[in-house]
Amino acid sequence: MDDRKKRGDRGENAVAEALERSGHRILERQYRCRWGEIDLIALSPEGVLCFVEVKTRSPRAIAAPREAVTPAKQRRLRDAASWYLAQTERDCPCRFDVAEVYPADAGGRRQINYITSAF
Numbered sequence: 001m002d003d004r005k006k007r008g009d010r011g012e013n014a015v016a017e018a019l020e021r022s023g024h025r026i027l028e029r030q031y032r033c034r035w036g037e038i039d040l041i042a043l044s045p046e047g048v049l050c051f052v053e054v055k056t057r058s059p060r061a062i063a064a065p066r067e068a069v070t071p072a073k074q075r076r077l078r079d080a081a082s083w084y085l086a087q088t089e090r091d092c093p094c095r096f097d098v099a100e101v102y103p104a105d106a107g108g109r110r111q112i113n114y115i116t117s118a119f
Contacts, residue, residue, distance in 0.1 A: 011056030011101035012039050014110045024050065028084075035079035040099075049094045051081045053118075056101040065100035066115060074119050 016026050023045035031038040040052040053073070055065030069077075077096060085094070098118040102111040 007058065008054070008056050011099075011110070012054045014101055015052065015054050015099040015112060015114070016040055016042075018112055018114070019050075019052070031080070031084060033080050033083045033087075035083050036076035038077060038080050038084065041084065043092075047092055049085075049090060049092050050097050051077060051084075051094065052097045052099055053077060054099045054101060058103065065102075065113075066098050066118065069098055069118065 012029065016029065019040070019042050020026060024042040026040060026042050027049075028038065028041040031041055038051050039054040040050075042050045042052060044050055053069055055068050057065045074096070081094065081096070084090075095117045096119050098115045100113040100115070102113070104110045
């Protein structure tokens with residue numbers, strides 16, 4: 001496994017743990033279909049289905065992680081979410097969130113900037 005994949009997996013795990021601490025229930029991790037991949041699918045305490053794109057950056061990154069969620073990426077996420085909804089027959093409010101994960105500090109804690117209803 002390459003370093004980028006490991007870093008991304010660690011970031012997804014950190015976001016999943018933070019969501020669970022805030023009362024979300026993780027339904028899927030790395031959900032894949034022909035339309036693309038959704039990093040996390042979670043159900044909020046209010047009953048909102050959250051499709052979460054996690055962007056983890058290295059310490060050397062120049063741009064903000066959210067900038068990598070381009071209109072083309074948003075379209076693929078919407079298509080994959082539509083497929084997920086059709087397959088699971090869920091009927092509830094939905095939103096697309098972006099979680100920016102920054103490198104761990106000296107104490108080993110990662111900073112997460114969670115953007116609700118990002119697009």
